[in-house]
Amino acid sequence: MGLMLLVLGALLLCGWWASQPWRVIWRRSRIRARAFPAPWRAILRRNVPQVARLPTDMQLRLKRQMQVFLAEKQFIGCAGQAITDEVRVTIAALACLPLLGRSRGYYPKLHSVLVYPGAFIVDRVRQQGPLQMQQRQVLSGESWGEGQVVLSWDHVQREAASPEAGHNVVVHEFAHQLDQDKGFANGAPWLGDPGRQARWAQVMQQSFAVLRARLEAGEPDPLGDYASTEPAEFFAVASERFFCQPGALAQAHPAVYAELSRFYQLDPLLWT
Template sequence: MKWFHLIRRWRRWRATRLPFPNEWNEILNKNFPLDRTLSQEDRHRLRYLIQIFLYEKNIRGLNGLAITDEIRVTVAAQACLLLLHLDEDDFPNLYSVLIYPTAYEASHTEYLEGGLIRESRDLRLGETSKRGAVLLSWQDAKYGAADIHDGQNVVLHEFAHQLDLENNVADGAPLLPRRSMYLAWARVFSKAYSELQKDIEHHHKHVMSAYGATNAAEFFAVATETFFEKPLALKNQHFELYEQLRLFYRQDPAKRARNIDRKS
């Protein structure tokens, strides 16, 4: 275990020994406006995390997509936003990020009663594999980075799943900083999940996407998107849910949003 930590530290040093390239800063300025809302300390931390991410993760294009620095940095910035104040500085179970040019078709197997199996294909913007891979549509990843207020971001969504899977179970409960937090987390998330399902059933408007009503894992991923992109609305409508996410991510996007409003 000691050797593992020494190798890890050496790899971190290798990844961050050189200054953050100016070309990458230009990409962030152009493609990721949320970066400009961060404090100087957080912007520095984000760049450190991006360097580690791009050094350690295999990013590969599919269906003829040529991987450029624009793609790498834009995706990494969004993923690393989740890690900004967490104790860990990477996604330990992730090895590869596979990127399609646009939304892609994938097969889906559904097991029905009586031992029947139904095969289908659907169009996807992204997905997370338990085998250490995230799949993304570049078109949608770029759009999500550019529009930071619509509450929809496929990169935040899929990498929230990565955090959820760190305990090897996709159940909407990631590894929390303290064991004492799990009881409140379960109570708040169960209540909010049930409320979303009822709102969808009765065709009521909700700050979160209806996709969050699919299951507990999707609820956490959609809640994460909303937390970072519609923080004021989420805090106003679901204060307890916002607080649980704030305690987990150790970030306060609503405070950042209010600071921007005061400056503008």
């Protein structure tokens, strides 16, 4: 009995030690100080051309953030998908893009990334008035509030190779993760200041209405139909365009671009 209590006490002490904020800071600083592996550099050159367009200091920062992300997040293959360095490094590079200018956090609620070979099917029950409707969706990505992101490797590869097309499922789902930091996704991530929060709400609501009006009138808009479905998707799609088509977003929705620039603390127009 005494030995069991001793072992239990030791385990609790180890858990306490590992969870201390200063311990996390120290561990991450050691991870960031490691040399970035040469095979990972080759993967970035081959799969994520967007990295080479970043300023040199941002490339270095991205690689350091990737090292922490890869050390802390679990990757799980689904439906026969193998988890290789190619999969992990490619996804990590795109997932860390939204963190480039931010001073804290590595998606603290996220613990695992599930990867399917291609699009995957999700069955849901939706309430429509008094009725419950079974709905089947074919998806390329999804962000869950339980600390998981689900991705289609086929979509990740194709969109990473052609960022100028404006679509990036990884950026999209990890924008949802930032939105979900406060507990739920509604297109209004926590900004830490009531004044900023009010300005964000005003800009996003007005721009959401503008998007819907344009689409109803048959006018083009770089955000597209999916962004008009709900505010959470508006934020996630706008984040995709912010990183992949900053010029188009800034021209069509300058106020949205300005808010995202403040939120991400970046100006991708300077990279093009």
